[in-house]
Amino acid sequence: MAKTLFITGTSSGIGAETARAAVKAGWNVGLFARSEDKLNDLAGELGDAALALPGDATDLEEQRAAIGKLVEKFGALDAAFANAGTGLSVAGTEKGDPEEWEKLVRINILGLMWTVKAAMPQLKANTGHLVLTGSAAGRVHLAGSVYGASKWFVHGYGGNLAAEMKEWGGRCTVIAPGMVDTPFFDEGKPDKLKPEDIASAVVYALDAPDRATVREMFIMPTH
Template structure:
């Protein structure tokens, strides 16, 4: 039976690369992001295995409706990838912008919580997998980094989720990359990781034998 994965932040970068990798591996994919046009283009490239689901990750009801629609369309949701995330233009505490902080927390923390909450009933049925995009910044102290602190939450919550999901045979994996050359940055980073590197890590976690719980994967630039 073909498995189905719900991916947030799917219109570009790690999300889009993971969608490509999943379809190549025989999965169906639900593509969730705000950019309806980008999702439509990606879905056209991926074919019938992809369902575009435009929506805002910071709105629980939108994620819930998208996951339920995906399950209805393909018959199940066997995995979810809480990948949507954003950064800050002003670093540090004194120089930081409180409005930017609030928006980032809504995406990086609340958006991830909404993905977990919306997907969990389906993952329980499927004994499925939940992937979270963490960061190397979520495991080290960086001077004044509010963004890094938001990723510390992801790592802590991911471990807690792994224990919760273990009770019904599910798994939770935090994918923690170093710097990746994606639209997240204003300037290209061609010497850093590529989105495809992180997509391969995500697929490794999903394809691991059910006896193995891959709770964290760190992927760092080799420079």
């Protein structure tokens, strides 16, 4: 029986490519993002193994409702990928915009925690797996980087979750990409990683044998 994966931030980039890779690997997928048209297009491409679930990652109840619909369709939830995230238009603390910081915290930190909170009961029932999108920026000090600090949280929280979930046989993985050529950036980054590189890492972690937990994966551009 196919396993089921809930993915946030699936309208484009890493989330959309992970959905494609997961379906190719035999998973069912729940596609969660705000852009209903893009989700419907992706669900149409992926066929019966995908369910479009429009919603806002910063709303805990919307994530809970989406997971409920996914479980109703496919019977269980085996994994969740907290991938939704955002960056900042102005870097640093001195020149940074506090309103942008608040938006970033709501998505990169609280939105990720809402995915974990909404998915945890189902994952615990099925000895499931959480995957979180961290960043190489979450393991180095970058001058004044508020975005980087939000990813430091993801790495710390992910490690704590891995220890918590180990108590009942669950697994938690933090995926830490370097620069990826996605719509996250205003300009293309053709010499950097592609979303499918990160998607393949997520599927690798999910499909690791039960005896093995991949706690963190760093995927860096070669050049």
